[in-house]
Amino acid sequence: MAAFVSAPWPWYIAGPVIGLFVPALLIVGNKVFGVSSNLRHLCSAVVPGKPDYFRYDWKQTGLWNLLFVAGILAGGFLASHWAGSQNVAISEQTRLALTKLGIYDFSGLAPREVFTWSALLTLKGFVSVIVGGFLVGFGTAYAGGCTSGHAISGLADLQLSSLIAVVGFFVGGLIATHFLLPLLF
Amino acid sequence: MSTATTTYQQAPDKAHSQTGIVLLTYFLLGIFFGITLTKSEVLSWFRIQEMFRFQSRRMYEIIASAVVVAAASVAVIKGLGLKTISSEPIKIPPKILGHGVRYAVGGTIFGLGWALTGACPGPLFALVGNGVTVMIVAIASALAGTWLYGLLRPRLPH
Numbered sequence: 001m002a003a004f005v006s007a008p009w010p011w012y013i014a015g016p017v018i019g020l021f022v023p024a025l026l027i028v029g030n031k032v033f034g035v036s037s038n039l040r041h042l043c044s045a046v047v048p049g050k051p052d053y054f055r056y057d058w059k060q061t062g063l064w065n066l067l068f069v070a071g072i073l074a075g076g077f078l079a080s081h082w083a084g085s086q087n088v089a090i091s092e093q094t095r096l097a098l099t100k101l102g103i104y105d106f107s108g109l110a111p112r113e114v115f116t117w118s119a120l121l122t123l124k125g126f127v128s129v130i131v132g133g134f135l136v137g138f139g140t141a142y143a144g145g146c147t148s149g150h151a152i153s154g155l156a157d158l159q160l161s162s163l164i165a166v167v168g169f170f171v172g173g174l175i176a177t178h179f180l181l182p183l184l185f
Numbered sequence: 186m187s188t189a190t191t192t193y194q195q196a197p198d199k200a201h202s203q204t205g206i207v208l209l210t211y212f213l214l215g216i217f218f219g220i221t222l223t224k225s226e227v228l229s230w231f232r233i234q235e236m237f238r239f240q241s242r243r244m245y246e247i248i249a250s251a252v253v254v255a256a257a258s259v260a261v262i263k264g265l266g267l268k269t270i271s272s273e274p275i276k277i278p279p280k281i282l283g284h285g286v287r288y289a290v291g292g293t294i295f296g297l298g299w300a301l302t303g304a305c306p307g308p309l310f311a312l313v314g315n316g317v318t319v320m321i322v323a324i325a326s327a328l329a330g331t332w333l334y335g336l337l338r339p340r341l342p343h
Contacts, residue, residue, distance in 0.1 A: 002321050007220075008224055008226050009224045009225050010224070011225075011242075011243050011246035011247045012249065012250060012309075013225075014224065014225030014226075014227070014247050014253070014328040015227060015246060015247040015248065015249065015251040016220065016248030016250050016251065016254040017225075018225065018227075018247065018251040019250065019251035019252065019253065019254030019255040019258065020223060020254060020255075020258065021218060021221075021255075021311075022255035022258055022259065023255070023258035023259065023261075023262060024214060025214065026259075026269070026275050026277070027262075027267065027269055027270060027275070028210050028211070028214070028260060028270060028272075028276030029207055029210075029211075030267065030269050030272070030273055030275055030276065031211075031253075032277060035305070035306040035310075036305075036306045036308065037196075038283070039306065039327055039328055039330075039331040040324065040329055040335075043331055044333050044334060047220040047332060050335075051335045051336050051338065052335075052338075053334070053335035053338050054290065054335050054338075056330075057236050057332055058299055061314045061328060062261075063208065064207075064208060065211075065213045066210040067208055067211045067215060067262065068211045068212070068214060068218070069213035069215060069307075069310050070212060070215060070305075071211070071212045071214065071215015071217075071219060071321070072215045072216075072218050072219035072252060072307055072310045072311050072314070072317055073212065073219060073223065073310045073311065073313055073314040074212075074215070074216050074219060074314060075215060075216040075217060075218060075219020075222070075223070075286070075311065076219040076220075076222065076228075076310065076311035076312065076314025076315040077219075077314035077315070077316075078216065078219070078220060079220040079223035079224060079243060079311075079315070080223065080314065080315040080316055081312075083224070084249070085307075085330065086223070086226075088226050088229045088231045088232060089266055089270075090200045090234075090235050090241070091209075091241045092321045093238070093240040094231070094234055094235040094238055094241070097234075097238060097240075097261065098231075098234060101235065106231070106325075107311060108231035108317075109226075109228060109230065109231070109265075109315055109317060110229065110304075110312070110317055111227040111230060111231070113283055114230075115230065115303075115320070116291065117318070117319050118317055119319075120319060120322060123240045127301060128200055128301050128302060129241075129301075129319060129322050129323045129327045130322060130323070131298075131301065131318070131326075132297075132298045132300075132301030132302035132323065132326075132327030133298065133302055133309070133320075133322065133324065133325070133327045133328060133330070134298070134326045134329055134330040134333075135294050135295065135297045135298030135301065135332065136295060136298035136299060136302060136304075136305065136306065136309070137298075137322070137326065137327030137328060137329065137330025137331040137332075137334075138291075138294055138295075138330035138331065138333055139291050139294030139295025139296070139297070139298055139330070139333040140276075140291070140295050140305075141264045141291070141330070141333070141334035141335065142287055142290065142291025142295075142325075142334050143273045143290075143291030143292045143294075144280060144287060144288070144291070144342065145286060146262075146295060146306050146307075147249075147299070147305040147307070148305070148306075148307055150288075150292070150323060151252070152248075152251050152252060152255055154256065154280060155252045155255075155277075156255030156256040156258075156259050157251055158256070158275065159275050159279060159280050160282055160285075160286075161280040161281070161282045161285065161288045162278075162280065163281050164285050164288035164289050164292065165191070165288040165289075165291070165292035165295075166292065166311055167289075167292065168248070168288060168289050168290070168291065168292020168293040168294075168295070168296055168298060169290075169293075169295055169296040170237075171291050171293045171296055172292065172293040172294060172295060172296020172297040172298070172299065172300065173233075173236075173237045173296040173297070173299050173300040174237055174294075174296075174300075175293075175297060175339055176296070176297045176298075176299075176300035176301050176302075177234065177237035177238060177281055177302055178237075180297070180300075180301065182200065182218040182299075
């Protein structure tokens, strides 16, 4: 039990637990597991002068999801505080490839050379955080879902549209990893 | 707005009695999901790099087993005709395929962002909780991206 709390979960625990969020949310209230809709709800809630896409009752449609995502933030906080600092045991090959790109700090969840406030206005920090975040927001809205909505919920419901989206996720990810990162880092 | 009002008028008592507890449940499920994202390490930029370089099976095993468990659960729910805890029939709205352009193009744009940030939307929030606070900027930027989509939507192919 102590190891379950402090050590990273093996894939055969992590994967099935993630999968169980789909039936849990359906049974609690007919909700389809998906996180990216929150970006739409937040836009609808906050920004004035709305295009049609944001004109709906976000409290009726999205309050549950905003609470879910607030929970995600709190859950991340709890996990990091009870389990201490976490180093990710990536494969030696990946470590080598990333070292060649100029990543030397492998502590924590994301490289400190890129994902800190002080690196935000360097080229790699700006593109990774600001441009990357923008593409995540635009892409999920356009595709109508992200990893949770398409790769998990959509594939689980055998939807062709989700399969197309997931292939797209990997095409984009492979382009960024193999062509953009070497230019940036 | 009008749809929501209609629904509310149809079952005001039910809505009142369920709301508080059910909303709390979503928050608690969110906490558990945030813990899951952290303990599974799927929120780590390093793990995402490993996945897109095909240097470990771990992310693929996690995603595949998640899909299998979710699909089996959905099949059971449909097969047994299970209902929600407030006895509504469970329905999963199908995504509209159309020409499929939005899924291919939007998906690819999202994939670029996923590899650059090393995080999809859930993990972005979990990372902020984990102390990678600069991801607040990534979330703000994602909101700007979603906003731009809303603005351009009438002119984009779907």
